[in-house]
Amino acid sequence: MLNDSANKKSTVDSLLSDMDRIDPNEPVYCICRQIAYGEMIACDNEECEIEWFHYSCVNLSKQPKNAWFCSTCKKI
Numbered sequence: 755m756l757n758d759s760a761n762k763k764s765t766v767d768s769l770l771s772d773m774d775r776i777d778p779n780e781p782v783y784c785i786c787r788q789i790a791y792g793e794m795i796a797c798d799n800e801e802c803e804i805e806w807f808h809y810s811c812v813n814l815s816k817q818p819k820n821a822w823f824c825s826t827c828k829k830i
Contacts, residue, residue: 784808785824799827 780789783806793809796802798821807824809815814822 784811786811795822797822797824797827799823799830802827 782788783790783794784804786808788808790806791808793814794806795809795812795814795817796806797804802824804824804826812824
């Protein structure tokens with residue numbers, strides 16, 4: 755049990771440390787409103803308000819073969 759508590763504290767401390775290194779002026783993207791990281795895809799609607807999305811947030815695992823539109827732009 756003590757080891758589990760130490761591991762959880764270490765993980766939380768690591769995440770907080772990572773957050774300290776994020777520039778507060780870093781632009782945010784995606785429906786999650788987080789910074790750019792990992793694989794991302796751009797909505798093919800040039801007028802899209804969000805523009806860039808993390809694959810995991812839009813349930814993608816690889817680049818689509820055809821044009822890709824976010825759920826908001828699909829409705830337009």
